[in-house]
Amino acid sequence: MGKLRIFVSSVQKELENERIAVAEIITTDPFLSAHCIPVLYEYEPASPDKALSGCLKCVDSCDIYIVLIWNEYSEVEKGLSITHHEYKRAKKNRLPILVYIKGSNEARRDENTKKKFLKEIREDGYKYKRFANYKKLQTEVRASLVKLLKEQHGIEPSSDENVIAEQTIEAASKFGTRRTQAPWSSLNLDLAKELVEAAEKTPADKLTDSMLKEILLSRGMLWRDSDSGKEYVTAAAVVLLANDPSIVFPHCRILADAFLGTEKTSRPSDQEDIHLPMPKAIERAIEFVQRNTRHPMRVVGLNRVQLDEYPIEALREALDRVGQGRCRPFAP
Numbered sequence: 001m002g003k004l005r006i007f008v009s010s011v012q013k014e015l016e017n018e019r020i021a022v023a024e025i026i027t028t029d030p031f032l033s034a035h036c037i038p039v040l041y042e043y044e045p046a047s048p049d050k051a052l053s054g055c056l057k058c059v060d061s062c063d064i065y066i067v068l069i070w071n072e073y074s075e076v077e078k079g080l081s082i083t084h085h086e087y088k089r090a091k092k093n094r095l096p097i098l099v100y101i102k103g104s105n106e107a108r109r110d111e112n113t114k115k116k117f118l119k120e121i122r123e124d125g126y127k128y129k130r131f132a133n134y135k136k137l138q139t140e141v142r143a144s145l146v147k148l149l150k151e152q153h154g155i156e157p158s159s160d161e162n163v164i165a166e167q168t169i170e171a172a173s174k175f176g177t178r179r180t181q182a183p184w185s186s187l188n189l190d191l192a193k194e195l196v197e198a199a200e201k202t203p204a205d206k207l208t209d210s211m212l213k214e215i216l217l218s219r220g221m222l223w224r225d226s227d228s229g230k231e232y233v234t235a236a237a238v239v240l241l242a243n244d245p246s247i248v249f250p251h252c253r254i255l256a257d258a259f260l261g262t263e264k265t266s267r268p269s270d271q272e273d274i275h276l277p278m279p280k281a282i283e284r285a286i287e288f289v290q291r292n293t294r295h296p297m298r299v300v301g302l303n304r305v306q307l308d309e310y311p312i313e314a315l316r317e318a319l320d321r322v323g324q325g326r327c328r329p330f331a332p
Contacts, residue, residue, distance in 0.1 A: 001153065003037045006145075007059050007095075009086045010068035012042065013226065015102065017177045018068050018137060020220040025138040027219055028199075029165050031157035032145055036064075038218060042226070052077050056089045064148070065090035066141065070102040073112035084117050091124065096152070098144050099128035100137060134177070138169045176236035179223050182248055184213065184231040187241040188277050192216065195241075195279075239278055246275040254285050258292035282319045289315055 006026060008019045023038035041058050059065065067087055074081045080088070090097055099121055109118075121128065129144070131137040142165060150156040157165070189212065193204035196215050207215075213231055216222045221237035224230070233241075238248045245252035253275040257268040270292050274284045293309040 001035075003035060004064055004149075005037050005039050005062040006064045006066060007039045007041075007062040007086070007090070008066045008068070009041075009059075009083050011070070011072045011074040011081070011083055014070055014072045014074075015068045016223070017179075018102070018134070020177060020217075020223070021134045021138055022066060022068070022141050023218050024220040025142055025169065026145075028168055029142060029161075031161040031165065032142065035149060035153075035155065036145065040218070042224065052082055052085060055082055055086055059086050059089045059095075060093065062090075063095065064098070064145075065095045066098045066100070068100050068102065068137075069113065069117065071109045071113065073110040073117065076112075080116070081112070084120075087117070087121075096148055097126055098141070098148075099126050100140060101128050101130050102137075103132065104130055135169055142169070176234065177220050178235040180233055180235060180238060180248055182233045182238060182242065184216070184222055184233055186243065186247075187233060187237060188243050188280075191277055191279065192241050241277050243277065244275050245277065254281055256285060256288045258288070282316065285319055286312060286315050 008022045010016075010019055019040055023040055026032045026036050026038040039058060039062055041055050065087070067083065067090075069083075074083065077085065087097070101118075129140045131140055146157060189209075190204075192212060193207050196202060196207060196212060197204040200215060202211075213222065216237065217224065217231070220234055221241070222231045222233055225232065235249070238245050239252055242248065253273060256270075256272045256274060258270040259265060260269050270288070272284070272288050274281050274288075276284060289310060290308070290312070295306050295308055297304050298307055299305075
């Protein structure tokens with residue numbers, strides 16, 4: 001079968017970050033990404049259709065409908081909010097519908113959210129899940145989709161894919177989706193294309209700027225200002241792809257000092273201030289360690305072999321473990 005299109009719906013501004021979190025788990029989870037594509041209407045190509053008709057056409061093109069609900073009901077067209085219209089269209093099309101509600105206290109919810117939308121969902125008999133944070137939302141979404149794919153399409157993840165999924169969700173954080181005002185042009189676009197090529201299996205030389213933008217948007221690396229239409233980067237993109245992450249986050253740098261002997265002195269023999277995007281910073285840090293450690297020669301058979309005081313693989317793994325704890329948006 002081809003990849004299933006999953007429409008992710010909510011009041012646009014209120015739960016935009018949560019929708020991105022859903023799209024992110026679908027695109028980064030090795031099992032889900034092999035079988036599903038997230039669809040966020042605002043990231044679809046420009047269309048001459050009016051907002052409501054455009055949204056409904058988009059729902060018509062999808063195979064699964066996910067709706068996130070919190071407090072707001074938003075603007076009303078023909079007596080219902082656009083999100084409510086989308087829900088009704090998904091129901092009419094007999095799509096599998098997955099409902100996730102943020103928070104537990106309904107006292108603060110808009111009256112239309114409580115008495116129109118949630119009331120209809122309950123009367124329709126759909127089982128919904130509550131969530132309080134991104135980790136809970138991503139965990140619930142993955143569990144629901146895995147169950148759905150198994151029951152309706154007879155496919156399920158391997159044990160290795162489940163382990164990777166748990167690690168991916170654990171590594172994600174609210175920090176990663178934090179919005180900044182840094183423009184998307186502040187990113188190292190060549191590095192971004194390299195990572196997208198590895199994750200999406202799309203040759204870097206085939207990626208146009210518009211394609212790159214949409215992929216980064218779907219992975220939570222960019223956010224689009226709904227008023228100006230301009231794209232800005234999230235914290236995850238700053239750390240991973242910004243030419244100099246320390247401009248936005250001054251602590252995102254590696255201060256490396258090397259000392260002769262085992263005693264720390266006031267005058268290091270070598271030092272470097274590394275403020276590069278994470279993949280390049282790790283490589284530069286490894287180079288620093290390599291030039292400040294011993295590399296004895298050993299004769300193996302008829303060959304002279306250079307040894308490293310600290311194996312490069314061990315250094316890379318240690319640095320990667322330190323750096324990966326906040327975001328894994330390009331896990332292939």
